[in-house]
Amino acid sequence: MYKTKFEACLKRVQKPARYIGNEFNSVHKEWDDKMMTFAFCFPDVYEVGMSHLGMKILYHMLNEREDTICERVFAPWDDMEKEMEKEGIPLLSLESYKPVKEFDMVGFTLQYEMSYSNIVNMLRLSGIPYRTKDRTKEDPFVCCGGPCAYHAEPLADIMDFFILGEGEEVNNEIMDAYKVWRDSDQTREQFLERIAEIQGVYVPSFYDVEFNDDNTIKSFKPNRSCAPEKVKKRIIKDLDNTFIPEKLIVPFCDIVHDRIMLELFRGCIRGCRFCQAGYIYRPVRERSVEKLVGVAENCIKATGYEEMSLSSLSTSDYTKLFPLIDNLLDITVDKRINLSLPSLRVDNFSMELMEKVQKVKKSGLTFAPEAGTQRLRDVINKNVLEEDLLRTSNIAFKGGYNRIKLYFMLGLPTETDEDVLGIGELAQKVIESFYEIPIEERKGRSVSVTVSTSFFVPKPFTPFQWEPQNRISDMEKKAAMLKDSIKSRKIVYNWHESDVSFLEEVFAKGDRRLGEVLITAVEMGCKFDGWSDFFDYDKWMKAFEENGIDPEFYAYRTIPYDEILPWDYADIGVSKKFLMEERERAYKGETTPSCRDNCSACGAAQFGRGVCFE
Amino acid sequence: MGMAKFISHLDLLRCFERAILRSGLPVEYSQGFNPHQKMTFALPLPVGVTSECEAVDIFFEDGKATDTEICEKLNQNLPPDIRVIKTGDVCHKAADIVRAEYIIVLKGNGEIDEQWIKDFFANDEIVVMKKTKKKTEKPINIMEYIRAWEIVGKSMTTITIKLVLDAGGERNIKPDVVIGELCKENPYVSADDADIHRCKVFCKADGDLGRIEVFE
Numbered sequence: 031m032y033k034t035k036f037e038a039c040l041k042r043v044q045k046p047a048r049y050i051g052n053e054f055n056s057v058h059k060e061w062d063d064k065m066m067t068f069a070f071c072f073p074d075v076y077e078v079g080m081s082h083l084g085m086k087i088l089y090h091m092l093n094e095r096e097d098t099i100c101e102r103v104f105a106p107w108d109d110m111e112k113e114m115e116k117e118g119i120p121l122l123s124l125e126s127y128k129p130v131k132e133f134d135m136v137g138f139t140l141q142y143e144m145s146y147s148n149i150v151n152m153l154r155l156s157g158i159p160y161r162t163k164d165r166t167k168e169d170p171f172v173c174c175g176g177p178c179a180y181h182a183e184p185l186a187d188i189m190d191f192f193i194l195g196e197g198e199e200v201n202n203e204i205m206d207a208y209k210v211w212r213d214s215d216q217t218r219e220q221f222l223e224r225i226a227e228i229q230g231v232y233v234p235s236f237y238d239v240e241f242n243d244d245n246t247i248k249s250f251k252p253n254r255s256c257a258p259e260k261v262k263k264r265i266i267k268d269l270d271n272t273f274i275p276e277k278l279i280v281p282f283c284d285i286v287h288d289r290i291m292l293e294l295f296r297g298c299i300r301g302c303r304f305c306q307a308g309y310i311y312r313p314v315r316e317r318s319v320e321k322l323v324g325v326a327e328n329c330i331k332a333t334g335y336e337e338m339s340l341s342s343l344s345t346s347d348y349t350k351l352f353p354l355i356d357n358l359l360d361i362t363v364d365k366r367i368n369l370s371l372p373s374l375r376v377d378n379f380s381m382e383l384m385e386k387v388q389k390v391k392k393s394g395l396t397f398a399p400e401a402g403t404q405r406l407r408d409v410i411n412k413n414v415l416e417e418d419l420l421r422t423s424n425i426a427f428k429g430g431y432n433r434i435k436l437y438f439m440l441g442l443p444t445e446t447d448e449d450v451l452g453i454g455e456l457a458q459k460v461i462e463s464f465y466e467i468p469i470e471e472r473k474g475r476s477v478s479v480t481v482s483t484s485f486f487v488p489k490p491f492t493p494f495q496w497e498p499q500n501r502i503s504d505m506e507k508k509a510a511m512l513k514d515s516i517k518s519r520k521i522v523y524n525w526h527e528s529d530v531s532f533l534e535e536v537f538a539k540g541d542r543r544l545g546e547v548l549i550t551a552v553e554m555g556c557k558f559d560g561w562s563d564f565f566d567y568d569k570w571m572k573a574f575e576e577n578g579i580d581p582e583f584y585a586y587r588t589i590p591y592d593e594i595l596p597w598d599y600a601d602i603g604v605s606k607k608f609l610m611e612e613r614e615r616a617y618k619g620e621t622t623p624s625c626r627d628n629c630s631a632c633g634a635a636q637f638g639r640g641v642c643f644e
Numbered sequence: 645m646g647m648a649k650f651i652s653h654l655d656l657l658r659c660f661e662r663a664i665l666r667s668g669l670p671v672e673y674s675q676g677f678n679p680h681q682k683m684t685f686a687l688p689l690p691v692g693v694t695s696e697c698e699a700v701d702i703f704f705e706d707g708k709a710t711d712t713e714i715c716e717k718l719n720q721n722l723p724p725d726i727r728v729i730k731t732g733d734v735c736h737k738a739a740d741i742v743r744a745e746y747i748i749v750l751k752g753n754g755e756i757d758e759q760w761i762k763d764f765f766a767n768d769e770i771v772v773m774k775k776t777k778k779k780t781e782k783p784i785n786i787m788e789y790i791r792a793w794e795i796v797g798k799s800m801t802t803i804t805i806k807l808v809l810d811a812g813g814e815r816n817i818k819p820d821v822v823i824g825e826l827c828k829e830n831p832y833v834s835a836d837d838a839d840i841h842r843c844k845v846f847c848k849a850d851g852d853l854g855r856i857e858v859f860e
Binding site for chain 1: 646647648650651652655656659661662663664665666673679691692721722723724725834835836837
């Protein structure tokens with residue numbers, strides 16, 4: 031019904047191919063009253079959303095069901111949003127150009143706090159009431175999942191329910207429950223009561239939160255029997271026997287990760303203390319080489335992609351990496367398919383591995399020591415030694431790589447000036463290690479090291495969740511100091527000075543009172559906060575002020591252990607007690623071994639599978 | 645066809661490359677450090693324009709697939725809005741293309757008559773700025789690029805015109821530029837609503853300027 035007007039809009043916008051759908055392998059089903067419809071919404075542009083593995087899994091999985099239609103929805107870029115609003119077109123799905131409001135379920139994925147404004151904006155563009163309490167039987171159920179769902183209290187008044195953990199099973203259970211509810215004459219509330227009993231489902235309206243005068247939480251309690259005290263996340267126990275999409279959609283336009291992404295395992299054995307992903311995805315569970323090679327072969331056939339990447343949190347920790355790469359090279363080299371290996375760790379990067387990668391494609395190397403001194407690396411449990419980095423750089427230089435990128439964070443707990451300056455010194459040592467190689471063994475004449483720093487954002491479900499964030503102005507001073515200290519012209523230093531890190535912290539650790547701030551900010555025009563051309567700090571501060579909320583309360587305070595945290599509703603498996611112990615060890619500069627070296631009894635073993643039982 | 649008209653030329657190229665990989669057809673690769681499939685589109689189609697006469701040269705290894713096989717396998721592996729109509733040996737050089745014919749449906753906001761169209765094409769000179777390959781702009785008289793025009797259909801709110809324009813490597817003008825100028829003359833017709841469809845491409849015949857259609 032909107033297609034003609036929509037088409038006219040496309041002639042006036044940048045990159046119209048984002049909005050057309052109909053890509054190879056996209057799924058188009060006939061709409062009829064019997065079908066359940068699920069709008070899978072990614073709160074960013076097409077190019078970002080289409081690069082997301084989780085969406086590929088759930089889209090194809092839901093469409094495998096004969097009773098369900100799953101269609102994709104992305105945030106329109108500003109130019110398209112304006113055109114659509116001018117023509118009176120609501121937000122539409124990509125497959126059948128249906129208004130999002132006409133779907134039964136509207137599901138968002140929460141990858142990053144700075145996409146919250148886009149979620150609210152997408153509800154606005156869809157004409158769906160912002161607040162769960164204002165929705166009626168005519169409206170869809172609005173839900174979300176993804177890593178931020180574990181601490182998404184700022185969206186508590188906006189979302190009808192949250193899904194915690196891996197979605198392959200629980201989404202099917204919810205659709206089954208929906209089918210029963212739809213054919214009954216029960217209320218919306220009764221549906222939510224039914225699914226609140228499913229493990230992994232959090233219905234925020236079933237919990238009452240009381241606050242103290244000092245803004246801390248006084249109590250956080252379920253208000254009915256169907257709602258559990260704590261919602262335990264879902265995991266897939268056997269990753270070889272779960273749905274893996276192979277007929278992946280092949281986009282027309284260039285997207286961020288335009289390739290086959292092979293997921294080797296979930297979880298990470300490392301336990302870096304700043305890294306939320308390292309805790310929330312525990313325990314580590316691997317796929318078998320046979321399964322992965324089979325999936326890779328089918329994906330290549332079904333997509334025609336010319337590139338494949340191995341994607342997991344720390345890919346080189348896959349126990350059978352060499353056999354896997356050998357097998358994959360057998361099926362990719364002849365077909366001219368590039369194999370790329372991201373997120374390599376310095377400590378187990380070896381010559382052998384590099385030579386294997388080189389066979390296909392030689393690109394720059396990136397390492398993330400994260401901190402400039404061994405002391406601070408011990409604090410954050412990033413078990414990378416300086417010798418390791420220099421040894422690997424040496425191997426890399428001899429192998430013909432002349433450009434190395436190093437990633438660090440500023441504002442880590444216990445950080446001193448010495449740690450900050452250590453970043454520049456470490457980069458300098460990498461440069462020197464190049465010149466220590468005898469001239470006849472060097473490949474290439476010169477060397478360059480790019481140093482990038484980001485500002486540390488303490489996240490829930492890490493040992494640093496109780497830590498205050500460094501003030502942005504302090505971190506800017508540290509960055510400036512580091513910049514001044516770097517003299518070599520062979521070192522390029524980039525840093526992203528930004529107030530976004532502050533807002534990210536506020537929404538990462540915020541409570542449900544932030545929902546109104548979010549709605550105010552969106553009504554003022556905030557959106558795409560992760561994009562520097564849109565982020566408007568002053569507007570955000572005005573939105574906080576209008577709602578009488580001090581954002582610094584959430585970011586700059588050391589939280590005592592006995593305080594109720596806004597994310598205490600979620601049980602990720604890893605215990606709070608373990609996180610406390612890890613924080614204490616951090617202060618003592620004590621490291622914790624990886625899950626494969628020694629179990630540290632974090633609590634994730636309760637799921638009964640994975641590395642804990644190997 | 646359909647919404648596929650919004651795919652850019654480079655994206656279309658990649659779309660074909662991947663369709664060929666999926667099909668398993670024995671495509672030939674270029675030599676060199678970064679080999680790619682040997683494939684050339686004769687005349688890039690502007691974004692927003694549909695067509696029934698796009699020619700693409702793709703080189704397959706000799707004797708390993710018949711024309712019919714190639715056509716079938718490509719169609720199985722292309723997205724639904726992109727179809728291969730016909731396959732055969734290369735019969736023209738892309739450089740020989742000189743003209744293209746378009747069918748354009750103009751949609752009025754209410755009833756429209758045709759006088760303004762006649763007036764527009766009666767102009768001797770309409771100058772627009774054209775981007776050159778060197779990323780500068782130069783003024784061109786678009787009327788010099790229009791080889792023929794004709795009103796071929798009319799309803800209460802639409803007028804269909806046929807337009808033959810210079811096309812190809814030497815002299816080229818995009819149909820949306822002409823339609824953009826045309827619609828400036830009538831406030832009730834928006835260029836964004838116009839359907840532009842390329843229906844024929846003409847080649848230089850054996851060096852002379854006679855018109856040979858690539859597709860009948």
